Amino acid sequence: MRALTVFGFFLIILLLFAYAYSNQPHETMSTLYQKIPEEVRENAQLIAAYYSSQNGDREYQFAFYDPKERTLSIYTFKIITLFKITLNEKKSRISCKTPFNYSILATSPEKLKNFTNCDNCRILLYKDKIYKNEEIESIYPSIEEMIRGKENTTYVNLVLMKDREISMGVIIERVGDHGLVRGFLGYWGLLHMPSTMSSPWRGVIIEFTTKSNGTINVIAHYPGNVTLSTIAEVKALSNKTWELKEVPLEDVIQALKSKKLVGSVKGSLRFEFSITREGERIEAWAAWVNPEKGVLAFCRISPPGKITRNEFNEFDGYLCTRYGSDILEKLP
Known part of the structure; x- marks a missing residue:
C-alpha cells in the first residue's frame, strides 16, 4: 500500500510537469x-x-x-x-x-x-x-589586420573590446550594504558585440587618431569590414600622442595570444585591450571583469607586468556614460 502511495505521488508530479510543459x-x-x-x-x-x-x-x-x-x-x-x-x-x-x-x-x-x-x-x-558557436569569434577583425601598414599613423588610443553578450556603456557593480555603484570598462554610445573570449586579439577595434590641428577621429571597426567614425569633442594633447613604430608590436601580440592571458580572460563578461602614452613611455594594457569569479583584473602587457586582480562585488548591469571625464583618460 505504501509503495502504491509513493508511486501515485510521483505519477501526480509527472503529470503536473507534463501539463506545465505543454x-x-x-x-x-x-x-x-x-x-x-x-x-x-x-x-x-x-x-x-x-x-x-x-x-x-x-x-x-x-x-x-x-x-x-x-x-x-x-x-x-x-x-x-x-x-x-x-x-x-x-x-x-x-x-x-x-x-x-x-x-x-x-x-x-x-x-x-x-x-x-x-x-x-x-x-x-x-x-x-x-x-x-565558434564561427562568431572568427568574424571579428584582429589587431594584426588593423595595424598593418599604419606604422606612421598618429594615435591617442588604440582599443579592442570584447563582451560575453550584446551590451553598451560601462559595467556597473554594487558595493556594500549601501548599494554604491562604480563603473568599469566601456565607451559611451558604442555597441559591444558578443564573443566567446577565446581570442583576446580579435574584437571590435577602435582607433583614436589625430589630425594636424589636434582633432581626434574615432574609428570603430566591426566584422565584415564595417567602419564607423565620428569626431571626438576634445582635442589631443601633444604629450599623449604616439605612433605604432614606437610600440614593440610583435611582443604585444605574442602576449595577447599567450596561454596565460587567454586562460585568465576565459569566462569574462568584458575584456578590453588598449595602447596609450603615459608620460615618457607607451603602455599596452589588458583588463577584464569576471563577476562569477569576483575579479576585476589588469595586466600591463608592455612594458611587461604581472596580472593584478581586484575584488569585484556584484554585477548590476550597464550604465550609459563616458569612460571617466574625457576620451584622453588612461585606459584601462
Whole structure:
C-alpha cells in the first residue's frame, strides 16, 4: 500500500510537469521579438540579435538603432528553466545616445525565424547572416589586420573590446550594504558585440587618431569590414600622442595570444585591450571583469607586468556614460 502511495505521488508530479510543459509558450527569437514595443520595432532598425544557452538558462537579445534619435537600445530576455519548464523570465532594457550611425548594420527581422533554441550554444544574427558557436569569434577583425601598414599613423588610443553578450556603456557593480555603484570598462554610445573570449586579439577595434590641428577621429571597426567614425569633442594633447613604430608590436601580440592571458580572460563578461602614452613611455594594457569569479583584473602587457586582480562585488548591469571625464583618460 505504501509503495502504491509513493508511486501515485510521483505519477501526480509527472503529470503536473507534463501539463506545465505543454502550456509553456516555448519562447523563440521571433516570439520574444513581438514582445518589444511596437513603436520601437517600427521606428528603429534591428542591427543585431543574439541567443545563448548554458546549463538550461537561455538569453535572448535584440539590438536596435533609431536613426532619427541617434539612439541604441538593447532588449534582453533571460529565462531560467528546469526540465524545459520556465521558472523565471527577466526582461531588461538599456538605451543610450550614440555618435555613430549604425544604419549600415540594419538586418531583417525575418531572419529571426531561422533561430532554433539549442542547449549550451551561441547564435548571432549580424548583417542578415547567422553565425553559430565558434564561427562568431572568427568574424571579428584582429589587431594584426588593423595595424598593418599604419606604422606612421598618429594615435591617442588604440582599443579592442570584447563582451560575453550584446551590451553598451560601462559595467556597473554594487558595493556594500549601501548599494554604491562604480563603473568599469566601456565607451559611451558604442555597441559591444558578443564573443566567446577565446581570442583576446580579435574584437571590435577602435582607433583614436589625430589630425594636424589636434582633432581626434574615432574609428570603430566591426566584422565584415564595417567602419564607423565620428569626431571626438576634445582635442589631443601633444604629450599623449604616439605612433605604432614606437610600440614593440610583435611582443604585444605574442602576449595577447599567450596561454596565460587567454586562460585568465576565459569566462569574462568584458575584456578590453588598449595602447596609450603615459608620460615618457607607451603602455599596452589588458583588463577584464569576471563577476562569477569576483575579479576585476589588469595586466600591463608592455612594458611587461604581472596580472593584478581586484575584488569585484556584484554585477548590476550597464550604465550609459563616458569612460571617466574625457576620451584622453588612461585606459584601462
